[in-house]
Amino acid sequence: AFYGPRARPHEAVRALAVRLQQAPHPGSVPEQICRSVVEDLGLSGARIGVETRAGPRMLAAAGSPVSGPGQVFPLRHHGQVVGRLEVARDGASTPAERDTELLSLLADQASPALAALRLAEDARAARERLVLAREEERRRLRREIHDGLGPQLAAVRLRLGVAQACGLPSAADAHLREAVEVLGEALAEVRRITAGLTPATLVDRGLLDATRILAHRLTTDAVRVTVTDPATPLPALPPAVETAAYRITAEAVTNAVRHAGARGVEVTFTARPGALTVTVTDDGTGFDAGAVPGTGLSSIAERAEEIGGAATIGTAPGGTTVTATLPTTLGDPHE
Structure with a gap:
């Protein structure tokens, strides 16, 4: 009575089956497993990680952060451990002896998808190296x-x-x-x-100063390009990240100056543990959101993705914002 449907294993299995059927692609399976653990079984938190050649990578999490002692369920495919399911409990969670077997079943369900995702993660890590x-x-x-x-x-x-x-x-x-x-x-x-x-100014002056020099060169009587001082000093960056950030910034600023009819363009770098975010904002005319992106905009996304990052481009009649988030903890290229 206290645990309700969470105490009936077949209900949790049925809910998981529905979630997996609705998963649009294998990459969303870990998220659906974590949600099933939290929402259908009533545990406080869950996360799934995959073991790659570059080390463990977290793929999905749900509920409260999983930290400290908890239950760990290896995800095995053809006898090989490809990842792990970690769960955390609180006072409202079902007892461990009630659902350990069911959690093992969920781990078994996730293993084939994790094996495929592991190959994709290995390929991505190899590309980053x-x-x-x-x-x-x-x-x-x-x-x-x-x-x-x-x-x-x-x-x-x-x-x-x-x-x-x-x-x-x-x-x-x-x-x-x-x-x-x-x-x-x-x-x-x-x-x-x-x-x-490699751009000479980038090697000689670093990312921030090189971007300021670029902004000065592109500033005219018609448009002003500014680089905002970061709230915290930028850390030492891997060469690939530094070059990608500079090239993305140069492409976004050049597009704004040449094609957007902007009067002002602002560049901002934000550093946080493990990532660098580049934001370029202009007050130009924007473009049709349904338009096919040109070579310049496509290259922005490609440069971010090739080192494991991502880029988004938001546009409106009042201007365009390009945001790229780049990982700053790349693997050893010699491994």
Whole structure:
């Protein structure tokens, strides 16, 4: 009488079956399992995590936060542990001896979906490590070219200039002039390559100052671009996150300046444990919410997603807001 329908296992199983039938895709199964534990069984909290090569990742939670001692139910698929279901109880929860067997059944129901999600999480973690390694390699190449090859070419060009000043025969002087021109083109190409690998201001000045320099360059008499000082100092960021944040900001601000007819554009960075949020707001005309996004807007979402983040674009007649949330705790690219 006290626990009501929660004391009847078949009612909980039936409710779970309905939830799973209504789940739009396998990714929502963990959430439905957690909700069933809390709402149908009456436990205070539940969460489901999956074990990936990059470490455990939490997929879903419901009810009160699960902390401290509680029950843990391994999720096994073909004999291998792929994740875990953790539950917490309070004074109104059903007794552990009443529903432990049922919770084990729920864990078994979740295991196949968790196995598929584990593969997806492994793929995502591998992609994040690849992006991080790529950005680190780009910065290494930039340093090698900028600090090694660039100065060497500049020194050769200088010596050729000195040789020209020595008054050599006209035939030799013509060859020297041509060599100087070719070296000048090579130096310009080196600068172009290093700028394409990683923005120089980003490497030299960091994310905040590089964004302020970008804002100054894009500010005109018609539009003012401002960068708000963050409430708390930005932490040291992985190169991939720093580059993604800068590229997303540059794309969003450029779109606002060129296409939105905005008078003001504001950039804000917000750091919290494990994540960096980039927000770019303008007071322009906006665009049709049903319109197909252009290359610039699509690239914003792609840059966020490739390191495990997400981006949203909200628009209205009074302006557009681009928000990107990027994880700052990426895995080791060398694992």
